[in-house]
Structure formats: C-alpha cells, structure tokens
Amino acid sequence: MKLFPRLFSRKIEKQISSYQQELIETHYREVENMYRQIRGWRHDYKNHIQTMKAYAASGDWEAICHYLDLLDEDLTTVDTVIKTGNPMTDAILNSKISLARAKGITVQADAHIPVRLTSSEIDLCCILGNLFDNAIEASLALPEEQRLIRVYMDMKNTQLYISFTNFTAGRKLTKMGKRFQTTKGEGHGFGLVRIDAIVGKLDGYISRGSEDGAFTTEILLPQL
Known part of the structure; x- marks a missing residue:
C-alpha cells in the first residue's frame, strides 16, 4: 500500500528537479543575452569614437549631437537597471526587468544587498526567477x-528580506491548502x-x- 505514495513522490521530485534545471538554463540564456548586448556595444565603442572624431574634424556639430542621441537611445537598452551589491542578483533582476518591460509591464525595483550572502x-x-516569472504571467x-x-x-537585521507585488485582474485569489490556486497550465505550479x-x-x-x-509574496532568508 505504501509503494504507490513512494513512487508518486519520486515522480514529483523528478519533475521538480527537471523543472529547476530548465529554469536555471532559461535564466542563464537571459543573462547571457544581456551581457552579449553589452559586449557588442563595447566592441563598437572605438568605431563610435572614430565616427564622432570625423564629424568634429569637419565641424559638423549637428551630426555629432544627432549621433550622441542615437548612442544614448541604444545604450538604454543594455544599461544596468539595478545594482544590489550582489552580481548574481543583479544579473537575474536586470534580465527579468528587461523581459517584463519588453512585454509592456512597468517594474518598480528597490534592491540592496550590502553583505556577503x-x-x-x-x-x-x-x-527570484520564479517570483518574477509568476508576476509577469499574472x-x-x-x-x-x-x-x-x-x-x-x-x-532586516541578519535576514535577507524579499518582497514581490503584482497586480491581478481585480479579484482576490483563492487558497487550496497552503497555496493560492493557479490558473496556469500543468507544470507551472x-x-x-x-x-x-x-x-x-x-x-x-x-x-x-x-x-x-494585488498579490504579494514576502520571504525572509537567514544570513548568519
């Protein structure tokens, strides 16, 4: 009689492990894409300088101003939005913020990690990846x-405090057991x-x- 629960538990653990690996790979691709953009811009930096020098040599200040406007617009697409003090956190937050904004979602972020985790x-x-993905989906x-x-x-003293709030479709979510009910497809839970x-x-x-x-998740993680 106990065999079925054990097999079911192992199946769930295997699915969760597979989901975690997929999530990490997705986050890695998102972060890698962000840094690829930054590397590309830095690679072109010398060419931008040479172009502006050419405009300056000919006294074409209007062209320089226009070129600087274009560079400023381009740089905003790769500029670091958040600097928490922790590189990994910066990478995942900035990649998710970029993804959210690309989907027309406003993100207000205030994050500080002044200690070594x-x-x-x-x-x-x-x-953070799961919290952000859930908030984006909603x-x-x-x-x-x-x-x-x-x-x-x-x-907060010796604990890292994390808070995520996203707005929902004007209704209060219902709980099933210890968790709120999700309307997502199989696997999202x-x-x-x-x-x-x-x-x-x-x-x-x-x-x-x-x-x-509104839906809010608050987490405290000890950092002793």
Missing part, C-alpha cells in the same frame, strides 16, 4: 496600462513548490497574501 546564489536565482492578463510589478530587497522547498531548506519564512487587485 551565506545562502546559495543558485537558490536565490531560483527564488500581469499579462491585465491591460498594459495596469501592469505593474514592485520588487523590494534589503537586509512547480515554481511555487520549488520556492517553498528552498525557503524551507534555508530555514526561512514565506508569506503570501492576496488582497483585491
């Missing part, structure tokens, strides 16, 4: 002018399971709340 950066990457159900994600990270598993492993604390029009 004791928790695994891979674990933190999975937590935001896409709203009209573009109503899409907003708020992110806050900072130290593994993100929530993975977050809970990591927070539990790190002896952290997680709280989810749904009020009319």
Whole structure:
C-alpha cells in the first residue's frame, strides 16, 4: 500500500528537479543575452569614437549631437537597471526587468544587498526567477496600462528580506491548502513548490497574501 505514495513522490521530485534545471538554463540564456548586448556595444565603442572624431574634424556639430542621441537611445537598452551589491542578483533582476518591460509591464525595483550572502546564489536565482516569472504571467492578463510589478530587497537585521507585488485582474485569489490556486497550465505550479522547498531548506519564512487587485509574496532568508 505504501509503494504507490513512494513512487508518486519520486515522480514529483523528478519533475521538480527537471523543472529547476530548465529554469536555471532559461535564466542563464537571459543573462547571457544581456551581457552579449553589452559586449557588442563595447566592441563598437572605438568605431563610435572614430565616427564622432570625423564629424568634429569637419565641424559638423549637428551630426555629432544627432549621433550622441542615437548612442544614448541604444545604450538604454543594455544599461544596468539595478545594482544590489550582489552580481548574481543583479544579473537575474536586470534580465527579468528587461523581459517584463519588453512585454509592456512597468517594474518598480528597490534592491540592496550590502553583505556577503551565506545562502546559495543558485537558490536565490531560483527564488527570484520564479517570483518574477509568476508576476509577469499574472500581469499579462491585465491591460498594459495596469501592469505593474514592485520588487523590494534589503537586509532586516541578519535576514535577507524579499518582497514581490503584482497586480491581478481585480479579484482576490483563492487558497487550496497552503497555496493560492493557479490558473496556469500543468507544470507551472512547480515554481511555487520549488520556492517553498528552498525557503524551507534555508530555514526561512514565506508569506503570501492576496488582497483585491494585488498579490504579494514576502520571504525572509537567514544570513548568519
């Protein structure tokens, strides 16, 4: 009688492990794409300087101003949005912020990590990536002018505090057991399971709340 629960548990663990690996690979591609853009811009830097020198030599200041405007516009697409003090966190947050904005979602982020983290950066990457993916998915159900994600990270004494808030389609989400019901397809619930598993492993604390029009997740991770 106990064989079936064990087999079911192993199947779930295998699916979660596969999902985690897929998530990490997706995040890696997103971050790599961001840095590829930065490397490309730096590679072209000398050419930009030579072009402006040529305009300056001919006294064409109008052309220089126009060229600088074009460079400024181009640079905003690769400029670092967030500098938390932790490179891995910067990479995942900036890649997700770029992805969200490309989908017409406004992101308000205030994140600071002034200490060296004791928790695994891979674990933190999975937590932040899942939180952001869930928030993006929920935001896409709203009209573009109503899409907003708020992110806050900072130290509270010896714990890292993480807060994600996204607006929902004007309704309060319902709970099934310990988790809020998801309207996503099969497999998407593994993100929530993975977050809970990591927070539990790190002896952290997680709280989810749904009020009319907004869904908030708060996490505390010890950093002793």
